[in-house]
Amino acid sequence: MDNNVEITLTVNGQEVSRRIPARTNLVDFVRYELELTGSHVGCEQGVCGACTIRVNGDIVRGCLMLAAQADGATVETIEGVSDSSEIADLQRAFHERNALQCGFCTPGFLLTAQELLAQNPSPSRDEIRAFISGNYCRCTGYQAIVDAIERVAGERQAAE
Amino acid sequence: MKPAPFAYVRALTLDQVFDLLDEHGDDARILAGGQSLMATLNLRLSAPEVLIDINHIEGLSSIELKDGKVRIGALVRHSEVAASPIIAEHAPLVAKAVPHIAHQAIRNRGTFGGSIAFADPAAELPAVSRAVGADFVLQSRSGTRTVAANDFFLGLFETARQPDEILIAAEIPVIPGNEKTAFTELARRHGDYAIIGVAAQGGVNGGSFSDMRLAFFGAGDRPILALAANAALEGKPYSEAAVAAAQDALDADLDPMEDLNGPAAMKMHLARVITARVLAELAE
Structure with missing residues (x-):
């Protein structure tokens, strides 16, 4: 059998088609085929959350989904939600609250935080911690990340 | 790591899956959500020749x-x-x-x-x-x-x-009107695989346990229905003595394996702890 597949999907609003090895996972596809290197590859076993990508509106582990499975799907990476300003307030809050140091985990945290606030606009600190439990940060100790997400939740509530 | 090479087929019907299973036998693996399978492929713990993606088969998602x-x-x-x-x-x-x-x-x-x-x-x-x-x-x-x-x-x-x-x-x-439920697990980080956990459902009639089913995970080579502990609870009202009887019965039910979390004896201790917790919750 052929170990390659042809796929067509929409990534950050643009349709792309590629012929790739079937074993290519989604995060490697966006990084190496599309040169969108904001999604990071950490553990490759679903533990760290650095590869978080949005597929058809929901966050997924980019290392636990094949690019072949995204054929026909709508995919958004940190570059897409950054360019559209969708998460500009989260990015500002992470920056101002020092919620990152090396930044390796940050794209995953931002996409995860955005999904949390979409589901639950005013989460408690415990709910924030539970929701981001699937993302590892080895620099900050999480306190500042929880602060930043909590602040944005408040700002968005106040703006409504 | 990256998976070993494989072919990928997006099946659209169950008949297509049966054909592929006939054709490839043990060399094929079924890909559903992939959240365990993909990790084992990435770690090269398994190396199938064909992945059969069933996610697009209709009628299995409701x-x-x-x-x-x-x-x-x-x-x-x-x-x-x-x-x-x-x-x-x-x-x-x-x-x-x-x-x-x-x-x-x-x-x-x-x-x-x-x-x-x-x-x-x-x-x-x-x-x-x-x-x-x-x-x-x-x-x-x-x-x-x-x-x-x-x-x-x-x-x-x-x-x-x-x-x-x-x-x-x-x-x-559908859960009968007289039955209650409780669930707890112990993990190093919320969402990680549990060190040990228990799911419980059963009758609490007039304050007494009946047909209680405590099922443990992370406590052996498969999910375990704690038959001895469940029997020890039958007909008893919630009390320190009832909890102790269920805890003591766990030795006959569970056979946890030593792993990175700790030795088997620690898991047996934790099994007693979470048993007390779920029984207290069921008795509330």
Whole structure:
């Protein structure tokens, strides 16, 4: 059998088609085929959350989904939600609250935080911690990340 | 690491899956949510020649209430189970367990059927399915058959599913009015595989336990229905003595393995601790 597949999907609003090895996972596809290197590859076993990508509106582990499975799907990476300003307030809050140091985990945290606030606009600190439990940060100790997400939740509530 | 090379087929019908299983046998693996399988491929713990992606087969993605049972299609995602009013009302033990399954990004992909068919002894849903008395529906080219959860899990990652069969649904009896549920697990980080956990459902009639089903995970080579502990509780009201009797009975029920979390003796200790917690919750 052929170990390659042809796929067509929409990534950050643009349709792309590629012929790739079937074993290519989604995060490697966006990084190496599309040169969108904001999604990071950490553990490759679903533990760290650095590869978080949005597929058809929901966050997924980019290392636990094949690019072949995204054929026909709508995919958004940190570059897409950054360019559209969708998460500009989260990015500002992470920056101002020092919620990152090396930044390796940050794209995953931002996409995860955005999904949390979409589901639950005013989460408690415990709910924030539970929701981001699937993302590892080895620099900050999480306190500042929880602060930043909590602040944005408040700002968005106040703006409504 | 990266997976070894394989071919990928997106199946659109069950017949197509049966054809591929006939053709490739053990060299093929079924890809549902992939949240366990993809990790094992990345680690090269398995290297199939063909992956059969079943995610686009219609009719396996709904939650239905019918004839006193909640039927959960094999491809229903954990996040869909978590959001289901049918599950919340009629299968509350499942609703209590799902938030403990991994993390949101994984719950968005992982499937109910995949978790059952993979049969990880440390996973939540196999143990829950024993506590609620679920049945599993298996389909092959020759038809469907139903296997009780209590007869399904045969050993470490080993189930009663035959190589030519595919799990298409789980059927859970609607919880009777006199039964209550409790669920707890111990993990280093919320969402990680549990060190040990317990799912419990059963009758609490006039303050006394009846037909209580405590099912443990992370406590042996498969999800374990704690028969001795459950028997020790029968007809007893909640008391320190009843809790102690159930705890002492666990020695006959559980056979935890030493792992990175600690020795077997520590897990047995933790099994006693969480047993006391769920019984207190059930008695409230």
